[in-house]
Amino acid sequence: MNRAGAIAIGIAAVVAIAAPFFLKPFGIFLISMWAVLTIAAIGLNLTLGYAGQISMAQGAFVGIGAYTLALLTQAGVPYPLAFVAAGLLCFAIGWLLGYPALRVQHHYLAFVTLAFTTLVFLFLRNEEWLTNGIYGVNGIMRPTFFGWSTGKAIDFYFFCVGSLTVLSLATWWMLRSPWGRAFVALRENPIRALSLGLDTRRYTLMAFAIGSSLGGLSGALFASLVQFIEPASFGLQRSFDLLLMVIVGGSGYFMGPFVGALISVLLPEWMRITEGYYLIVYAALIMAMMAFCPYGVLGMVERALKAAAVRRDPPTPALQSEAAGS
């Protein structure tokens, strides 16, 4: 990573730690939501941005994770176990959802995963014996670790940011391993990857499973953050929202989900100064952003930096003639 990037991340970290001390409860709730949804967006960025498998199911995995945590903790399972179970269950279901991706791609795969999201929503709404249907699940606990209770908003915020830090470092580490290279190969040229010995089937399933498990862990935090969950929170809208975060932030950029989630969670709230029009203004801003920077905010930043570097240090004529001659 270059120095400018390291400084930017350092400043962001300081802001993330200091912010809750200057915010009212609703502000703390919003930045907690940012941290929680960033985790789900990191998962989707892995599946879509790195491995190139479009998924409209990330919202459903947030839902599965949320209900898993809520129902298990209310059945008396300790919080850490329920938390891990949410991730594992979504890993397993994500693995299974990967199978259609071995057969279909692009918009076909989008529809398969869209159908899955609808299926999960209907399950949560109709299977009242398990999920309490449209009445949702109430009074979801927040954990206590070695005497540190995360019951208060600010404490729970730090729990969310801590989880985000650990999970994003783990993802960063994985993307730097041979697996990260294999995921990019899967996105860029699966046929060539296969001919170089990459078991594309297993890597595709893994990309789905790991991305989905991050969705599940995000859901577990989501449940404890809002403390009341209902099926409507995990419908198509949620999946689209997460997709928006990945695309707007910059699909395939590691920091993309952080930026995308910030825009998706905070921008509508800032737009409230326009009162009744705030969602209209928000939608218009997103459309403008996609028209002028289709590679997302980070894609735009990268292009601008590259253009500046070329202006500062134009390529020498010798290099140009070599490129033209070969």
Add this chain to the structure above:
Amino acid sequence: MSAVLEVSDLRKTFGGITAVDGVSFEVRDGEILGIIGPNGSGKSTLFNCVLGQLSPSNGEVRVDGKVTTGMRPCDLNRLGVSRTFQLLQVFPQLSVRDNLILAGQEHQGSMYSRLIGRADAGLGEAADQMIAFFRLSHLAGEQAGSLSYGQQKLLDAAMAFMAGPRLVLLDEPAGGVNLTMLGLLRERLQAYHAERKATFVVIEHQMEFVMALCTRVLVLAEGRLIAEGTPQDIRRNPAVIEAYLGHGMPNA
């Protein structure tokens, strides 16, 4: 000399069309075999059947005596069979170096050791050697997509060699490459062959390239083998001339 690759009675039909019609041949250890034939003669289909990209309708493929018919390309690759593609197939967003590391990484350790341990240790050095061998050192850090067409062809070949394969199938390596680059490519392929004693099969249109590179040539027309011999024999063979130029032009 033992056979590295044996293909027996291979057939591939697509609906009513027979693309490859009962082809049998073997590739001997250490040779450079050329396969030529006009467009649509079934060369690429034959390649794809041998490499597991397509499953043949009939027939058998053996590598070092082991039946590999129906094996997936990735498993075949790990047995030591690699290939290049007719159309460019590099990973444009990865650097030249990462393209090569990727080409070697699946040959070391297990899938899980590639996540947990640093299973790609040593590959960076091997990649740098391969980059130097193909005269791409000045481009090692560049994104593969920013290279010229000819340079990407060199990279494509380098990737096929990265894991030290036993058998390399080259699908039109000279296609679309300018003369300077073509000379370099041919010279590098010959150098690699001489150094590592690898076995090559080359599909090619560019006759001069085949004649200069290959020790033995097979000619395919309409899905069948119509001739076999040294490059000199093939050049004089009337059946080959007819297949290439059609009927009624005997003096062409």
